[in-house]
Amino acid sequence: MSTLLRQETIRAGDPFMARIDAGQRVRLVDTEGNEAIDTFFFNAEDPRERYSAVDTVRRQRKVYLTTGTELVSNEDRTLLTIVDDTCGRHDTLGGACASESNTVRYAHDRKFMHSCRDNFLLALLNWNEDFSKRDLGPNINFFMNVPLSADGGLRFEEGISGPGKYVELVAHMDVLILISNCPQLNNPCSGFNPTPVEFLLWDA
Amino acid sequence: MPSNAFLLEERIPAGCHHALLLKRGYALRLTDLSGDGNVGLLAFNADERSERYNMADTLKAQHTHKLALGNVLYSDMGRPLLSIMGDSFGWHDTICGTTNAAMIEATYGLNDFQLARNGYYRNGRDGFLMELGRWGLGRRDLVPNANFFSTVAVDDEGNIALSDASYQPGAWVELRAELNVLVILSTAPHPLREGPTYPEGDIEAGVFWAGEVPASDVCRTACGENQRGFENAEAWFALPDGGPKA
Numbered sequence: 465m466s467t468l469l470r471q472e473t474i475r476a477g478d479p480f481m482a483r484i485d486a487g488q489r490v491r492l493v494d495t496e497g498n499e500a501i502d503t504f505f506f507n508a509e510d511p512r513e514r515y516s517a518v519d520t521v522r523r524q525r526k527v528y529l530t531t532g533t534e535l536v537s538n539e540d541r542t543l544l545t546i547v548d549d550t551c552g553r554h555d556t557l558g559g560a561c562a563s564e565s566n567t568v569r570y571a572h573d574r575k576f577m578h579s580c581r582d583n584f585l586l587a588l589l590n591w592n593e594d595f596s597k598r599d600l601g602p603n604i605n606f607f608m609n610v611p612l613s614a615d616g617g618l619r620f621e622e623g624i625s626g627p628g629k630y631v632e633l634v635a636h637m638d639v640l641i642l643i644s645n646c647p648q649l650n651n652p653c654s655g656f657n658p659t660p661v662e663f664l665l666w667d668a
Numbered sequence: 669m670p671s672n673a674f675l676l677e678e679r680i681p682a683g684c685h686h687a688l689l690l691k692r693g694y695a696l697r698l699t700d701l702s703g704d705g706n707v708g709l710l711a712f713n714a715d716e717r718s719e720r721y722n723m724a725d726t727l728k729a730q731h732t733h734k735l736a737l738g739n740v741l742y743s744d745m746g747r748p749l750l751s752i753m754g755d756s757f758g759w760h761d762t763i764c765g766t767t768n769a770a771m772i773e774a775t776y777g778l779n780d781f782q783l784a785r786n787g788y789y790r791n792g793r794d795g796f797l798m799e800l801g802r803w804g805l806g807r808r809d810l811v812p813n814a815n816f817f818s819t820v821a822v823d824d825e826g827n828i829a830l831s832d833a834s835y836q837p838g839a840w841v842e843l844r845a846e847l848n849v850l851v852i853l854s855t856a857p858h859p860l861r862e863g864p865t866y867p868e869g870d871i872e873a874g875v876f877w878a879g880e881v882p883a884s885d886v887c888r889t890a891c892g893e894n895q896r897g898f899e900n901a902e903a904w905f906a907l908p909d910g911g912p913k914a
């Protein structure tokens with residue numbers, strides 16, 4: 465019987481960072497439904513090794529993430545595996561929102577809205593000042609629906625998640641998890657209404 | 669673009685790596701002579717190299733997962749680094765990354781330098797690192813690359829496969845620099861390419877002067893997102909050396 469080590473509520477629009485040891489199991493809960501949880505991982509011992517969206521897609525020959533997906537690093541090693549998923553499908557190609565990309569996607573006056581990049585940078589620099597923007601790459605967007613079409617298109621669509629849906633992962637090595645509970649108000653990735661999410665951690 | 673007008677020219681053998689500084693207004697024409705080639709590409713703002721090609725921002729700004737005529741390669745700072753001003757190919761991959769040594773050996777067999785001297789089977793990851801290292805960059809800067817001359821189809825369930833459309837001998841693409849851009853290239857095979865024969869065939873890389881971007885430019889006018897992206901690139905140059913021009 466595994467022991468609950470930690471339970472945290474991540475408020476809407478907030479960053480979060482934690483260490484997960486090899487063998488531990490983490491659950492992310494979409495408490496109220498359709499909340500994008502922008503998530504990234506580092507090898508805790510060597511943060512130059514980090515989550516790689518393209519290596520994850522290439523290894524499983526599939527663009528969506530769900531139960532059984534191995535989250536692969538830039539060194540082609542498995543960081544974590546998704547072991548349970550009541551939502552069914554997660555994105556890893558849409559990246560994180562940023563003030564700069566907001567100006568491109570929506571309007572120049574959206575520059576000063578809160579963003580996942582601001583959360584990522586703040587959490588990383590508070591954790592260890594050796595981190596910088598160079599350490600970021602395309603992340604996972606749990607509970608976000610970004611379908612790709614056969615003619616080459618990509619869209620941000622209404623979510624397919626719902627209240628209480630969750631995803632569970634088991635770590636294959638000691639990792640750092642970096643989260644931004646997405647504050648985006650310009651597209652349906654958080655249902656135009658960012659809400660809190662739950663982080664739970666169990667021992668091996 | 670007549671090839672006799674190239675200001676710089678290079679023939680890059682399959683598997684190798686190369687870099688060039690492409691200043692604003694110059695363009696790089698890549699040609700896949702054999703049709704079996706792949707060009708992995710990374711791009712950095714040469715004036716501030718923490719700014720770099722961002723796959724996710726490129727895709728979501730243009731609602732695409734393929735690159736073709738009219739698309740731009742966005743940096744993580746909301747500016748186009750390179751714009752695809754000409755393209756005979758039609759669908760360049762963005763979502764598969766590159767190969768490493770183990771993948772190359774698994775697909776093509778062991779053929780290292782000791783066995784094959786300079787005919788050895790090179791991989792994209794090592795080639796990118798060798799080139800990034802020359803410019804003071806490293807592992808942190810090896811982000812997801814674009815793959816020119818490789819088409820990756822996606823089905824309704826999200827499954828991906830390398831398409832036969834990748835084989836187009838003589839295909840070319842023209843990439844115009846919208847900032848001063850450090851371009852890093854690897855001609856290692858695409859990660860979904862099947863063995864057992866390692867590709868042969870050179871990539872031709874020629875640089876020409878493309879000039880000012882006209883208001884009617886196909887990349888700039890492709891969508892409102894790109895209009896704003898080009899405005900962001902212009903803002904980067906809003907404070908020229910020596911003060912504003914009279």
Ligand SMILES: [Zn+2]
Pocket residue numbers: 502560561562579580581644646647648
């Ligand atoms: Zn966000």
